[in-house]
Each structure stands twice: as structure tokens, then as C-alpha cells.
Amino acid sequence: MFEDLKAPEADKILRLMAMFAADPRPGKVDLGVGVYRDPQGQTPVMEAVRRAETIIAARQRTKSYVGLAGDPAFADALRRLILGDAVPAERVATCATPGGTGAVRQALEMVQRITPDATIWVPTPTWVNHHAIIDHLGQKSRAYRYYDAADGTLDREGMLADLAQARAGDIVLLHGCCHNPTGADLQPDDWRAVGDVLEQTGAIPFIDIAYLGFADGLEADAFGTRHLAERLSEVLIAASCSKNFGLYRERVGLCMAITSGPGPRAAAAGLMAHLNRQSYAFPPDHGARVVQVILDDRELRGMWEDELSLMRETMNTNRAAFAEALRAETGSDRFGFLAGQRGMFSLIGATPAQVETLREDHGIYVVGDGRLNVAGLTKDTIPGVARAVARVLG
Numbered sequence: 401m402f403e404d405l406k407a408p409e410a411d412k413i414l415r416l417m418a419m420f421a422a423d424p425r426p427g428k429v430d431l432g433v434g435v436y437r438d439p440q441g442q443t444p445v446m447e448a449v450r451r452a453e454t455i456i457a458a459r460q461r462t463k464s465y466v467g468l469a470g471d472p473a474f475a476d477a478l479r480r481l482i483l484g485d486a487v488p489a490e491r492v493a494t495c496a497t498p499g500g501t502g503a504v505r506q507a508l509e510m511v512q513r514i515t516p517d518a519t520i521w522v523p524t525p526t527w528v529n530h531h532a533i534i535d536h537l538g539q540k541s542r543a544y545r546y547y548d549a550a551d552g553t554l555d556r557e558g559m560l561a562d563l564a565q566a567r568a569g570d571i572v573l574l575h576g577c578c579h580n581p582t583g584a585d586l587q588p589d590d591w592r593a594v595g596d597v598l599e600q601t602g603a604i605p606f607i608d609i610a611y612l613g614f615a616d617g618l619e620a621d622a623f624g625t626r627h628l629a630e631r632l633s634e635v636l637i638a639a640s641c642s643k644n645f646g647l648y649r650e651r652v653g654l655c656m657a658i659t660s661g662p663g664p665r666a667a668a669a670g671l672m673a674h675l676n677r678q679s680y681a682f683p684p685d686h687g688a689r690v691v692q693v694i695l696d697d698r699e700l701r702g703m704w705e706d707e708l709s710l711m712r713e714t715m716n717t718n719r720a721a722f723a724e725a726l727r728a729e730t731g732s733d734r735f736g737f738l739a740g741q742r743g744m745f746s747l748i749g750a751t752p753a754q755v756e757t758l759r760e761d762h763g764i765y766v767v768g769d770g771r772l773n774v775a776g777l778t779k780d781t782i783p784g785v786a787r788a789v790a791r792v793l794g
């Protein structure tokens with residue numbers, strides 16, 4: 401059975417992780433996979449998480465199954481964090497998933513079940529795994545313009561013109577905040593304009609929100625998701641707690657479907673639970689429970705919000721310092737856009753050959769499309785990385 405098998409190639413992020421792990425050079429710098437690092441270069445367990453785990457260890461009396469959709473208290477807490485009061489709970493079907501990727505997969509599987517002919521509109525560029533999952537499910541997709549590489553900003557006109565071609569029932573994939581890989585986000589006016597196009601076309605937004613709290617704060621980062629939730633009768637959402645709770649390996653995600661009312665909500669919830677059953681039966685519980693304990697405890701929540709703010713400030717400080725170091729190295733404002741973008745990622749505009757030179761000659765690991773994780777920089781590494789980028793990108 402496996403004699404003639406050719407293993408599928410790992411994607412560019414996973415390949416880079418493996419190359420970095422195999423590199424023996426002590427001064428190597430990992431600016432690849434999306435993992436937050438503090439100013440000391442560590443990815444620590446958040447203190448609020450540690451405390452919640454202590455509480456859970458003391459209180460938990462069983463590890464028996466919870467339910468196909470996970471713990472409703474977790475779903476409720478995360479729904480409220482993301483959606484606030486934008487939409488009544490009776491309209492929102494939820495299902496815990498293994499990580500945000502699990503939620504993306506569940507949402508797209510639902511689409512495939514219900515409307516197999518729908519086209520999934522995908523921003524150019526987007527997270528590599530979005531394409532991989534859509535292709536794996538055999539769904540139709542179309543690219544829409546999103547990013548203006550010349551000045552590092554949103555291509556608003558291109559995006560709106562392309563999305564105007566969507567048909568009723570098509571799915572429009574949007575990044576809730578901290579666009580991966582560009583760091584170029586929709587501003588409130590852009591979200592309003594997207595809402596207009598969605599209303600006109602009848603296409604359904606699918607919001608992947610994996611970095612809530614990493615851009616400008618919990619409320620500001622939820623604006624776009626809440627805005628569309630308030631305006632439209634149907635919205636799909638894939639949420640992740642990997643980054644903002646630092647729970648990467650625990651795999652904490654939530655798939656949400658905003659529906660027109662209680663009947664469709666019950667049907668969507670039933671389909672989600674069914675899809676969980678077919679894939680892995682019960683979703684993981686530990687990380688989800690940690691999130692729920694934190695969000696529902698005033699003191700722990702305050703502690704988590706403070707830690708999250710610190711992470712956000714570190715990333716934004718790194719952005720400003722890196723842009724400044726590049727300005728000094730290049731004598732130009734060519735990389736000035738880095739300071740204004742948000743989240744972990746930006747595209748530095750490197751060709752694949754330049755990415756290779758950065759890796760081979762300087763031990764600096766960025767993803768093949770030139771995506772750089774600003775959260776991987778520290779005060780100590782910024783000058784060397786800026787020098788290398790300026791030299792290699794000429």
C-alpha cells in the first residue's frame with residue numbers, strides 16, 4: 401500500500417521550521433512560524449494560564465468526555481469576547497475545535513456540505529493553509545486583490561472591485577485582524593465598505609480571527625467581526641486561542657456560525673457536532689477550559705488582558721524599532737510601512753533567492769514569500785537583522 405506513495409510536501413512554514421531546527425549555528429534568528437517571543441526571546445506560559453491550570457488541577461474530578469461540541473461554557477465565553485453584544489446568542493451555533501485550523505476546516509466542511517458549488521473568495525496573499533484546506537476539500541476558489549505591495553497597504557479599490565463579482569451564497573474569506581502574511585488590516589471604513597458589498601451581492605463572510613488583541617486591543621480588533629455580525633444574517637467565524645493565550649500546542653479553537661434564528665442555529669450546531677464526530681469525535685478540552693476559567697474570573701481576566709497588552713506593545717515596539725533601524729541602514733523610508741502594520745507578520749518584499757541568502761549567509765529565517773515575524777525580533781537582534789535585510793535586499 402505504501403510502496404509507491406510519495407509523501408505530500410510540507411508547506412513553506414513547516415519546511416522552514418524543520419530547517420531552523422536542523423541549523424547548528426548559535427546566532428540563528430527564527431522569524432518564520434507565527435509564535436510570539438518576549439523581549440528575552442522566550443515563548444513563556446502566560447501567568448494567567450498557569451494560574452488557571454492550577455485551579456483546574458485542584459477542582460477537576462474527572463477526565464470523562466464532555467460533549468461533541470465541547471464545553472458550552474467555553475464557547476459562551478469566547479463568543480462574548482469576540483462578538484460582544486453584536487448578535488443574540490440564540491442566533492450563534494458554536495463548536496470547539498482543535499485550534500483555529502480545526503475551526504477553519506469545520507467551517508469550510510459545512511460550506512461544502514450545504515453549498516458545494518459555492519466559490520470561496522480568498523485574499524491575495526493569505527495564510528498558506530487556507531489554500532491547502534480549500535484544495536483538500538476540492539472546493540472552488542477565486543482570488544481577490546488585497547495588498548498593494550508597492551506601499552505596503554490595503555488595495556481597497558482592487559478588493560472592493562473583485563468582491564463585487566461574488567455571487568449570492570459565495571463565501572468571502574476575511575482576516576479579522578492582523579492579516580497573515582501582510583499585516584495590512586481593514587480599517588473601520590473598509591469594513592463598512594466590505595459590508596456594503598456583501599449586502600449587495602449576498603455573499604457570506606467567513607472571518608478567520610486568530611490574533612484578537614494583537615493589533616490595537618481586544619475591542620478595536622473585534623470591530624470588523626462585530627460590524628459584519630450586526631449587519632448580516634449569516635457569518636462564519638473561525639477563532640483561535642493559540643496566540644493570544646499562548647496555548648499553541650493545546651489546540652484551542654472555536655467555529656461559530658451566525659444564523660438567521662433559532663431554527664437554522666440548531667441545524668448548524670447539529671452539523672458542526674456531526675462533523676466533529678466524523679473527524680475526531682470530541683474536541684480537546686484542557687486548553688479550552690483554561691480559556692474559559694480565565695475569561696470568567698475577573699482577576700484572571702485582568703491579569704490576562706495585562707499580559708496580552710504587553711505582548712501587543714512588544715510587537716508594536718519591535719515594528720517601530722525595526723523600521724527605524726532599516727531607515728538608518730538604507731537611508732530611505734522604503735521599509736517605513738512596517739511600523740504602521742499590525743500583528744506578527746509583514747512582507748519585506750524579498751525574492752525567494754533573497755530569502756535564501758538571508759538564511760544561508762546570515763542565519764535569518766523568514767518564510768519563502770518574504771513573510772517576517774516581527775514578534776521573533778528582540779532589541780538585541782534588530783540591528784543585525786536590519787543590516788542583513790538592507791544588504792541582501794539592496
Ligand code: LMR
Nearest residue numbers: 413432433434435527580
Ligand atoms: C503561522 O502562520 O505561522 C502560524 O499560524 C502557524 C501555522 O500553523 O502555520
